[in-house]
Amino acid sequence: MKIDHSQPLEYSTHKNEMNILGFWIFLGAEIMLFATLFTSYFIYENRVGNGPSGAEIFEITPVLIETVVLLTSSFTIGLAINAMRLNRPKAMLWFLGITLILGATFLSVEIYEFVHYYHVGATLQTSAFTGILLTTLGTHGAHVTFGLFWGIAIFLQIKKHGLTPETANKSFNYSLYWHFLDVMWIFIFSFIYLKGMM
Amino acid sequence: MEFFERFAIPHPDPMIYASMVAIVLVSIAIVAGLTYFKKWGYLWDEWLTTTDHKRIGIMYLISALIMLFRGGADAVMMRVQLSSPEMEFLNAQHYNEVFTTHGVVMIFFMAMPFVIGLMNYIVPLQIGARDVAFPRLNALSFWLFFAGAMLFNISFVIGGSPDAGWTNYFPLASNEFSQSVGVNYYMWALQISGIGTLMTGINFIVTIFRMRAPGMKLMKMPLFTWSALITNVIIVFAFPVLTVALLMGTFDRQFGTSFFATGNGGMDMYWANLFWVWGHPEVYILILPAFGIYSEIISTFSERNLYGYKSMVASMVLISLLSFFVWVHHFFTMGQGALTNSIFSITTMAIAIPTGIKIFNWLLTMWKGKIRFTVPMLYSVAFIPLFTVGGVTGVMLAMASADYQYHNTMFLVAHFHNTIIPGVVYAMLAGLTYWWPKMFGFILNERIGKWAFWFNVVGFVLAFFPMYITGLDGQARRMYTYSESTGFGPLNMLSFAGAGLMAIAFILIAYNIFYSIKNSPRNVGDDPWNARSLEWATHNPVPEYNFAITPEVNSSQALWDHKKKSHTLFKGKIDKIHMPNNSGIPIIMAGILFVFGFSFVFSIWPAVIIAAIAFFSCMLYSSFENDHGRYISAEEVKETEEKFGGAKK
Numbered sequence: 001m002k003i004d005h006s007q008p009l010e011y012s013t014h015k016n017e018m019n020i021l022g023f024w025i026f027l028g029a030e031i032m033l034f035a036t037l038f039t040s041y042f043i044y045e046n047r048v049g050n051g052p053s054g055a056e057i058f059e060i061t062p063v064l065i066e067t068v069v070l071l072t073s074s075f076t077i078g079l080a081i082n083a084m085r086l087n088r089p090k091a092m093l094w095f096l097g098i099t100l101i102l103g104a105t106f107l108s109v110e111i112y113e114f115v116h117y118y119h120v121g122a123t124l125q126t127s128a129f130t131g132i133l134l135t136t137l138g139t140h141g142a143h144v145t146f147g148l149f150w151g152i153a154i155f156l157q158i159k160k161h162g163l164t165p166e167t168a169n170k171s172f173n174y175s176l177y178w179h180f181l182d183v184m185w186i187f188i189f190s191f192i193y194l195k196g197m198m
Numbered sequence: 199m200e201f202f203e204r205f206a207i208p209h210p211d212p213m214i215y216a217s218m219v220a221i222v223l224v225s226i227a228i229v230a231g232l233t234y235f236k237k238w239g240y241l242w243d244e245w246l247t248t249t250d251h252k253r254i255g256i257m258y259l260i261s262a263l264i265m266l267f268r269g270g271a272d273a274v275m276m277r278v279q280l281s282s283p284e285m286e287f288l289n290a291q292h293y294n295e296v297f298t299t300h301g302v303v304m305i306f307f308m309a310m311p312f313v314i315g316l317m318n319y320i321v322p323l324q325i326g327a328r329d330v331a332f333p334r335l336n337a338l339s340f341w342l343f344f345a346g347a348m349l350f351n352i353s354f355v356i357g358g359s360p361d362a363g364w365t366n367y368f369p370l371a372s373n374e375f376s377q378s379v380g381v382n383y384y385m386w387a388l389q390i391s392g393i394g395t396l397m398t399g400i401n402f403i404v405t406i407f408r409m410r411a412p413g414m415k416l417m418k419m420p421l422f423t424w425s426a427l428i429t430n431v432i433i434v435f436a437f438p439v440l441t442v443a444l445l446m447g448t449f450d451r452q453f454g455t456s457f458f459a460t461g462n463g464g465m466d467m468y469w470a471n472l473f474w475v476w477g478h479p480e481v482y483i484l485i486l487p488a489f490g491i492y493s494e495i496i497s498t499f500s501e502r503n504l505y506g507y508k509s510m511v512a513s514m515v516l517i518s519l520l521s522f523f524v525w526v527h528h529f530f531t532m533g534q535g536a537l538t539n540s541i542f543s544i545t546t547m548a549i550a551i552p553t554g555i556k557i558f559n560w561l562l563t564m565w566k567g568k569i570r571f572t573v574p575m576l577y578s579v580a581f582i583p584l585f586t587v588g589g590v591t592g593v594m595l596a597m598a599s600a601d602y603q604y605h606n607t608m609f610l611v612a613h614f615h616n617t618i619i620p621g622v623v624y625a626m627l628a629g630l631t632y633w634w635p636k637m638f639g640f641i642l643n644e645r646i647g648k649w650a651f652w653f654n655v656v657g658f659v660l661a662f663f664p665m666y667i668t669g670l671d672g673q674a675r676r677m678y679t680y681s682e683s684t685g686f687g688p689l690n691m692l693s694f695a696g697a698g699l700m701a702i703a704f705i706l707i708a709y710n711i712f713y714s715i716k717n718s719p720r721n722v723g724d725d726p727w728n729a730r731s732l733e734w735a736t737h738n739p740v741p742e743y744n745f746a747i748t749p750e751v752n753s754s755q756a757l758w759d760h761k762k763k764s765h766t767l768f769k770g771k772i773d774k775i776h777m778p779n780n781s782g783i784p785i786i787m788a789g790i791l792f793v794f795g796f797s798f799v800f801s802i803w804p805a806v807i808i809a810a811i812a813f814f815s816c817m818l819y820s821s822f823e824n825d826h827g828r829y830i831s832a833e834e835v836k837e838t839e840e841k842f843g844g845a846k847k
Contacts, residue, residue, distance in 0.1 A: 014408075018331045022404045025434055029396055032438035036472070040442065040457075047463035049456070124455050128463030131455035135446070149814070153821045170821075 003165060008085055010172035012165050023173040027180050034184050037136045041192065044132040051127035054196030057120050062113045063193050066106050067185065073102035074182035077175045084171055089163050093155060096171070099178065100151045103144055110141050133192070140188060143181055150174060204800050208358045208378040209291045218355045247780040249333035250742055251318050254340045256637060258315025259630065261344060265307040266704065268351065272300035274701055277661070281694035283682040293678035294361040295354065295380070301364025302384065305480070306391060307347040309618070312626040313487045314343075314398055317426045320633060321402065323733035323740065324420045326411025326749040326756075331404035333778040334820075339394040339401065341788030346391025349795045353383035357800065360384040363676065365477070365528075366447070368458035368469040373451055379799050385448045386795035390788075392440050399433030402426060411732070413751045417511070420731040420754050421497075421504060424511050425490025428518045429483050435522070436479035443472035452801060467532055474525035482521040484618070486514055488625030489556060492578045495632050496560050498729045499575035500567025503755060506559040513552030520549050530601040539598035546596035553589055557582060572727070573647035577628035580655050581620045588616030591666065606676075609669025612662045619658055627654075627707065635726045639739040640718040646710040653703035661696025664689035724843075730758040735767055737842035743775045743830060746839050746846065768846050772839070775830045783823075787816045 003012045011017050045054070080095035114134070117123070122130040154174055158167045207214060232238050245253060275296050279288045288296060322330055330336050353359050358378030362371035371381045406427045410419070419427075447469065449455040456462035458469045497504040504510065526534065526542035560582060569575065591613040595604055604610055635641050665673075668686045680686050724738040735757045736745050747768040749756065759765035790812045797805035839845045 018404050018408050021408060022331060022400050025400045025403050029400070029434045029438050032435050033441060036439045036442040036475075040446070040468070040472075043465065043468060044457070044463060047465065049461070049463035051463070124449065124453055128456050128459070128465065131449065131457055132446075135449065135455075149818070150821075153818055157822065 009087075009163060009165055009168035010084075012168075016165055016169040019169055020173060020176075023176060027176060030180060034139070034187070037132075037139060038187065038191065041132050041136050044128045045196075046129070047127065048129045049127035051130050052120065052122055053129070054133070054192070057117055057122050058193055058197050059113070059116065060193075060197065062109050062116070063189065066109050066113070067189050069102050069106045069109070070182055070185050073099045073106070074179055076102065077178045081172060081175045084163060084168055087163060089158060092163070092171075093158060096151065096155055096158075100148060100155070103148050103151070103178075107141065107144055107148070110137070110144075113137075136192065137188065140181065140184055143184075147174075147178060147181060150177070204379070205356050207355065209295070211292055213292075214354060221355060242782075243780065246785050247337075247782045249329070249337050249778045249780055251322050251330050251333065251336060252637070252740060252742075254336055255315045255317075255319030257340055258311040258318060258343070261347060262308050262312035262315055262626075263708075265303050265311070265347065267708075269300050269303040269308050270701065270704055272296045272303065274697055276300065277690075277694045277697035279678060280680075280690045282691060283680055283684070283687045285679060288678060290678045291361065294363075294676070295359035297676055298360050298363050298366075298380075298384075299350075299354065302350060302360070302388075304618075305364060305484075306388060307343075307350065309484050309622050309626070310391075310395065311343055311347075313429070313484060313622075314339075314395070316491070316626070316629050316633065317398075317402060317429075317487060319637060320733055321423050321426050322405065322409070323636075323736065323744055324423045324731055325406060325409060325414060326732050326745060326751065327405065327409040328744050328775065329778060330401050331409060332401050334781050334784060334825075335397050335401050337781065338784035338787060339398040341784045342394030342397075342791065343391045345788040345792040345795070346387045346389075346394065349390065349792055349799075350383060350387035352796075353380055353387075357383070365470070365473055367473075368447070368450070368466045369460055371447065371451075371469075372459065382448070382451060382799040385444045385451070386798055389441065389444045389448075390791050390795050392437050392444070395433055396437045396441075399430040399437065402430040403434065406430075411749045411751050411756075414756075417508070418751065418754045421493035421507070421510055422487070422490035422731075425486045425493075425514060428514050429486045432479045432483050432486075432518050432521065436476045436483070439472060440476040443469065443476065446472075448798075452798075467529075470529050470532065471525065474528045475522070478525045478528070479518075479521045481614075481618075482517055484622045486517065488622045489514065491625045491629040491632070492560060492581060493563075494729075494731065495574045495578045495628055496563050498632075498727055499570045499572060499578075500564045501570075501728070502563055502567040503730070503758070504559070505562040505565075506555070507754065509555055510559055513555045516552040517549060520545060520552075524549065527596055527598075527601075530598045531605045536598075543596055543598040547593055550589060550593050557586060572631075573642070573644055573651060574628040574632040576648065576651045577624040577631075580651070581624050581628075584620035584624075584655075584658070585617060588613060588620065591616060604669065606674055607669035608665040608673045608675055611675045612665035612669060615662050615665075619662070624654075632727065633733075635722050635738060636733060637739065639722070640714060640720050641722055641726055642710050642714045643718060646706055646713060650703045650706035650710060653699050653706060657696045657699025657701075657703055659696065661693045661700060664692045664696075725757070730755040732756045732767075735760065736846065737839075741838050741842060743777060743835065743838075746772050746775075746835050772832050772835050772845070774832050775835060776827055777830060778827045779825055781825070783816055783820055787813060790816065 002014070005012065011020065076095045077099045080092045080099060083092035083095055117130070117134070122133075124131050124134050151174060154167065154170050158171065161167055232241065245257065248254065275288060276293070279285050279293055318330070318336070322328070358380045360366070360376070360380035360383055361378070362376050362381055366381065366384055369375060406419070406423060446455070446457045450457050450459065456464035458464055458466050460466055493504055493510060524542055524546045526538060527546045530539050530542075571579070591609070595601055595610065595613055631642050631647060668689050671686070673680060673684070673686050722738070724736070725734045727734075731754070732749060732751065735749060745768070747770055749767040750769055751759070751767070752765065753759055756765070756767060760767050790809050794806060794809035794813065797809060836845075
């Protein structure tokens with residue numbers, strides 16, 4: 001394995017560089033996935049059948065908590081990668097840990113939010129609108145859940161092996177993934193919640 | 199016993215029972231054979247766990263050929279049923295199941311793996327690489343495709359076939375109108391194999407962008423590699439749409455949502471939109487690699503460099519862009535209004551322009567060339583006029599107002615078979631024959647191949663051209679029978695005869711493989727066709743590391759330069775070579791997803807949950823696994839090179 005020391009650790013081998021390009025292309029596919037979900041959401045937005053509309057069920061408080069928590073976690077994963085570039089694995093693990101805790105917090109609030117929807121009678125089956133709302137949010141939530149497990153795996157690997165070209169590469173891709181989920185949430189916040197509450 | 203009742207087939211038929219017996223017997227025979235000849239270890243070590251792009255390519259091709267016969271048998275059944283009026287060979291339900299299966303199998307499990315199989319084998323060789331960017335992911339892609347294909351193929355003996363057409367339009371595909379689990383199978387089989395395809399897309403884009411031989415600029419890639427690159431870009435952008443559509447369809451059928459329902463806020467037309475937003479790019483995913491293969495073959499057997507290389511690339515890029523803006527032409531009659539129809543009418547017709555450019559480029563490549571009519575070249579030459587007919591009828595269908603006459607008639611069926619068979623199927627047969635000596639070291643018998651070719655072409659014309667006429671006269675597609683007074687009888691009988699000839703052609707092709715394995719001479723050399731591109735610059739058959747020394751190139755026809763302009767391909771000396779290790783993880787993960795899909799189809803939730811946990815555990819295991827591959831030492835490489843007849847210059 002040839003290591004190019006003029007590059008940051010995560011780019012230092014040909015394999016690493018290909019991993020990162022591949023991951024960017026994967027994120028391109030993910031953008032198409034969410035774009036399809038958003039399009040579907042806009043199509044079903046007003047097709048509420050006998051069920052409630054967005055304005056009737058959205059609650060601003062949990063949504064704001066989720067937004068602040070997730071945006072902060074996007075910042076902390078950025079700090080983690082910065083610490084990685086400065087070759088400070090301990091600081092990096094701290095920031096990665098904080099990111100994971102914030103992610104878990106986000107997920108708990110989202111679960112609370114889903115329970116709330118269930119209690120006000122907005123389930124998957126209620127109408128096409130509630131169906132696509134929960135599918136879109138659920139897809140994002142499932143991505144965050146997957147991200148939590150992935151993050152834990154990376155945390156343990158860095159703890160065991162330190163910062164190597166491999167662990168740095170994984171962490172970097174993970175940070176891309178996490179930022180991506182954050183961007184998707186910004187769209188969800190703006191075009192689902194804010195638009196729905198207006 | 200109540201638990202097992204769900205696995206019963208809803209519409210029993212003696213033919214299905216016969217198939218069950220056949221499946222069981224064949225499975226027992228395979229297991230017994232493998233055990234008796236002690237081949238389990240060989241199978242596992244050399245094939246099932248392989249990460250070698252060449253072996254994965256061959257496994258794709260074998261699967262595609264098997265599926266070709268499965269889908270072909272369905273086609274013959276349909277032609278028998280329609281051969282004369284009021285035929286009672288299949289009933290309406292069985293006919294629905296057969297045409298659905300035919301469509302899905304041919305598109306997803308025949309054409310797709312055929313295309314991806316050839317890409318797998320050829321693209322790394324054409325760009326001078328030792329493997330794809332992510333070899334293990336490549337194996338996973340194959341096994342996911344295979345799991346999806348198997349899931350789809352067991353549907354007709356366990357629980358019932360899907361019966362809502364390969365397009366699976368709602369509300370016909372909803373629980374109300376399609377009560378068996380068939381459509382659930384459709385959803386999960388396509389979902390699983392679709393994820394595999396998406397990963398292939400990512401893998402090949404990175405491979406082509408990052409692993410080309412020194413000197414091979416983008417505009418110096420062979421045309422087949424260009425077509426593969428563009429195809430994979432389409433895959434990455436189109437398949438996520440299918441993922442969402444299938445997910446929503448699954449939710450509608452199994453979790454009671456109302457996305458595609460007619461009430462409760464649902465919109466049945468939305469499925470058709472989502473399906474074709476993926477579906478139209480999909481047909482270009484199939485045809486662009488075919489164009490690439492024809493470009494290689496026509497240039498090789500005309501002994502001329504490809505006319506209009508740059509315009510070939512530009513037209514493929516243009517086709518790929520346009521392919522995302524034409525989906526509405528599949529349902530002009532759904533009533534979206536004149537303006538929308540007009541826009542999509544124009545975008546559809548626009549595709550004829552880049553395609554026309556390509557046709558002229560192929561013709562001009564042959565102009566004044568020294569043409570050798572080998573089997574691959576015959577298919578390529580037949581493709582040009584036949585595909586043009588398909589293209590012209592496509593422009594007819596693109597006229598929104600006229601489409602009200604053609605919509606859902608046999609005219610449409612004739613049109614798309616006229617593009618897919620001479621376009622994709624002939625390309626696959628041509629490509630398989632052309633690259634066969636690359637894969638196996640001997641040429642398929644040309645005489646039998648030519649017989650098969652003529653049966654194929656004559657059979658195709660007889661089978662599908664009559665449908666243009668019956669379609670214009672109003673014979674609807676997907677109708678299991680018609681009355682004598684319609685007058686469709688004689689032309690349908692002609693179609694049946696054509697289908698028979700095509701069946702003979704494919705049997706001849708299969709026979710040719712067996713015949714050539716036994717009888718073809720093995721000393722054909724490394725470049726039997728006097729070809730032009732890099733895949734022929736290595737040994738024949740190819741050693742596992744492809745090239746002992748990474749080649750250096752300065753045009754899209756590296757080997758031709760080597761032969762005619764004494765360009766040195768392999769500079770430097772032999773060094774140790776890094777190769778990926780085999781891995782059992784891909785096939786295990788695909789097996790788990792098969793169980794997941796099967797349990798989901800029948801709503802057996804505990805098994806679904808266990809399979810999901812097992813799947814993610816495999817991912818976690820892979821994450822912690824430390825696999826850095828292995829090295830083949832320089833001595834070992836030298837030894838192998840000697841065995842293959844000396845190092846290459």
